[in-house]
Structure formats: structure tokens, C-alpha cells
Amino acid sequence: MTRMQNSVPTRPKKAIIIGAGFGGLSLGIRLQSLGVDTLIVERLDGPGGRGYQLRTPDGYVFDMGPTVITVPHFIEELFALERGLPNLDGADFPPEVRNATRVTGGESGGPRTREYVKLVPILPFYRIVFDDGTFFDYDGDPENTRRQISELAPQDLAGYERFHADAQAIFERGFLDLGYTHFGDVASMLRVLPDLLRLDAVRTLFSFTSKYFQSDKMRQVFSFETLLVGGNPLSVPAIYAMIHFVEKTWGIHYALGGTGALVRAFEQKFRELGGEIRYGAGVEEIIVTDEWGQAPSLTRSRVARGVVLEGGERIPADLVVSNGDWANTYLKRVPKSARLVNSDLRVKAARQSMSLLVIYFGFRDGGSPLNLRHHNILLGPRYEALLREIFGQKVLGHDFSQYLHIPTLTDPSLAPPGHHAAYTLLPVPNNASGLDWNVEGPQLVERVYAYLDERGIIPHLRSRLTHSEFITPDYFAGTLDSYLGNAFGPEPVLIQSAFFRPHNRSEDVKNLYLVGAGAQPGGGTPSVMMSAKMTARLIAEDFGL
Structure with a gap:
């Protein structure tokens, strides 16, 4: 490692994001809006990461990963960004979003979204087919939900009313109030713990659901959704009951042309803001230098200063963000000597999804x-x-x-x-x-x-x-x-959630950040877009943007 004396933090001129998945593209758009010239390096031959789209010679198009799109407000916010208008302050869920009427027909994207991609609502959200051939069409409509419960499990109607009220309380506190909270220290976790205990949001989701429903079918209907973000309903905390209300509040949507059409729209927006993407550019190593801070403290730090591509090319940068797998980011790309918190022992001991x-x-x-x-x-x-x-x-x-x-x-x-x-x-x-x-x-x-x-x-x-x-x-x-x-990255059990989930700002290396499913708040396309905003805020705070 090299050593530099009295380095003074300055406004970043260049950022490198490793990975052109949802998280990398969303953060790239935000960094460009902050005035930071950003290069995304992607080892695949196109964008998307887990959301890569496969096109076959015989005329089929397959989204290889995410297919469930929720919270169109997050998408609209990204498409509305412009250079010099970062939109990192103010209410994350303003009244017009909190009180929005769910779109059930026609086109569901906002005015800026419609310039890039066409979103349409999907109803029902899911058809849930049980092993005996019966099914439940979940569409978020309480009356339709009650009607189907009365047909399949009438004993659970009263339980559904209690579940609905308690899941709404978890949604309002856990998602609307705390969704964008970066838990960077223990104090931030301790401040919200009493609320989570009061809401009974720390017991397992399946145990939580079983309080309200006697029928195995209803317990499955109201707990399966965490599997779509890598979580076992038997072990994820009950705060994930909020997924039910996220879907119910803003619906489930589809991008015509597939999720890949939304990925390409994000790529287009990123390029319009001046961003650059290089495909077929896998990263071998994150360059970490040993630097001394400004007098009088003269503290020494490990600082991310760019990347080395798999072919040996070195690309310098003022900050580096990984949208790749959390474990392999540290195990493969950050020198072992620079890792104290994210040591081999800690990373390998984590429970993977x-x-x-x-x-x-x-x-x-x-x-x-x-x-x-x-x-x-x-x-x-x-x-x-x-x-x-x-x-x-x-x-x-x-x-x-x-x-x-x-x-x-x-x-x-x-x-x-x-x-x-x-x-x-x-x-x-x-x-x-x-x-x-x-x-x-x-x-x-x-x-x-x-x-x-x-x-x-x-x-x-x-x-x-x-x-x-x-x-x-x-x-x-x-x-x-x-x-x-x-x-889906680290399994979202209680001991790997909030403060205990990998931090978006590296604890080991200055100017190194994480974004995406492996970081806070977790997996799923809405959470990944939230992760991008959280990471952008940390970068803005660290560099005085």
C-alpha cells in the first residue's frame, strides 16, 4: 500500500460503481444528479445483474430475475432527477404518495416514467394455488379478500381484521417512517427497538401470522411473500408483514417489454445525465491506499481509490461503490489487511439466503x-x-x-x-x-x-x-x-437486519460504499431502490455535497 500525508477531503470528481443491477443504476442516476461523474463497470455484456433479460434466437424474451414491481413512486422519483437536482432532502413519502389511490387499470407510471417505460397494474397480484387445487386470488382489495377467506377458511375472518390492523401499524412505522433509516451505529437501532417490540415485529413472521389465522392456507397466503426477497417465513422478523401493505397500498405493476425494459430505461436515464457504463468489465480488486489525515489528528485510514479490472487495467476514482455480492466484495476484492469488521471470519459466518x-x-x-x-x-x-x-x-x-x-x-x-x-x-x-x-x-x-x-x-x-x-x-x-x-445476499433474519445487516458505508475502508440487496435495507426491487437513496445520502454527507 502507498502512504499519503495530510490528504484533504475534496468534492469527488469521479465515482465507480461495480455492477449495473437495479442498485447500481439507481445510485448512478443519483450520483450524476449530485454532480459526481460516475462510471459503472459490469462484468456481464448488458445491464440488469440479477435482472438481466435473456433474448433467445427463437423469439422468446425472459426476465431472468425480478418480475414483481411495486412502489412506482420510487421509479418516478428516479426519472424526475436532473443534474444539480439531487432530491435527497424532504419527505420520502409525501402526503400525495402516502395517500395515493392505487391504480387498477390503464397505465400506472407517473408523468416522467411514461417518457421512458410503460407501467401497467397487475390484478390479481398473485393467484395462490394450494395442493388440493383450490386457489386464492390476492389483489389487495379487503372486500374481495374477506369474500375468499369466508369461502376457504371462514373461521379466520375475525383474525384477518386483526392482522390487517396490526400489519398496517408495522407498515406505517417500519416502512413509511423508518424505511430510509441507515442503521450505522448501535444507538440508531436502540432508538427504534421499543417500537418494534411494541408492534411485536421481532418475532418470526410465520409465528406472527399464526396468531391471527387458524387455517394453514391463510397462514401461507399471508407469509409466503418473503420468499420472493430471500427470506424464510419461519425465521424472518415479523416486520416483513409490511410487504402485505406495500403491495396493498401501491399495487403490483409490470413494465411492458418485461422488467428488462425498466432496466434499459434506467440505463438510458443514467446516460442522459452524463454517466458512463462499461460492459464486459469485471473487477479483480478494489484499490485501497494507506493515507494519513489532516493535522492535527494525523489519523491513518484505508481509502478506496479505484478498481483494477480483470484484465489488469487500473481505473482511479475518488470513491467506489459495490453493487455486487456483499460477501465476495470483501472476500475477493478488498485486501485482507484492510478488513477488520468485515473479516473473513465474520463474512463466512454470516447466513446466506x-x-x-x-x-x-x-x-x-x-x-x-x-x-x-x-x-x-x-x-x-x-x-x-x-x-x-x-x-x-x-x-x-x-x-x-x-x-x-x-x-x-x-x-x-x-x-x-x-x-x-x-x-x-x-x-x-x-x-x-x-x-x-x-x-x-x-x-x-x-x-x-x-x-x-x-x-x-x-x-x-x-x-x-x-x-x-x-x-x-x-x-x-x-x-x-x-x-x-x-x-438474495445475507438471509434477512433478525440478527442480519437493520444495524446487523451489512452497512452501506464500509466500516473498514473510507470512500467505499455498498448498495443493493446485500446492504441495508435488504432485498426486493423497492428495497434496492431505497438502498440507492440511502447510499447517495451517505456519500453526500461524507463529501459535503
């Missing part, structure tokens, strides 16, 4: 309408036992549950005429399991196709298939450089 097997497939239209919706949750015969196998025992069970996404029910442009594009996602153990996915992957894919076909979910699917490919935890570990092939 589960991984995924995702099958991308195209099939011919069978003539009769599919009895499915845009978003479908297909629950197997077991719930709690299956979750314990995936997260705890890290084994593959004899059954499975899955999230089946059929966007061509909304947007036929993603497939050739007369065809559907779909993906189905299965939570599976991460690579701490030691499973050989070259063997297990193809076998599980065949089991899934048989299930969808023989159960009549998609009748005669195997004879109608025209395209099929899949990814396993090895894709997350290799292509996405994710530690142990995790799909």
Missing part, C-alpha cells in the same frame, strides 16, 4: 385459456417442513413449491405469435449444501415439467414445449459471482 432453480420455457398456445394469472404461487403439500429442508437442512425434498410467471398473459410481445413465454422459480438450498447441480438440476427440471403437465396446471405442457433452459445455484455462484450461490 437460499438459492434458486429457475426454468425458462416457451410453449405453444393450446387453444383454451390457461386457468392461471400473470403471477402464480403453486404450493406443494408441505410448507413448514419444506422450508426447514431448504434453509436449515439444505437438502432437496421429494416435493416443491414454485412461483410461476407467465407475462405473456399481459404482454404477448415476449413470445412468437401463438406462444407463451414463462418461467418457474423454485427455492432451493444454496451451495453450502454440496449438491451436484449438474445431476440434480436436470432431474428437478423434469419433475417440475411432469408436475405442471400431469396436474393440469399447463395441460399437455411437455408436448407443447418449444424452448427450455434453466439456471441453478451454480449460475449465481459463477455468472453472478454470488458467495455460495446465494440469490
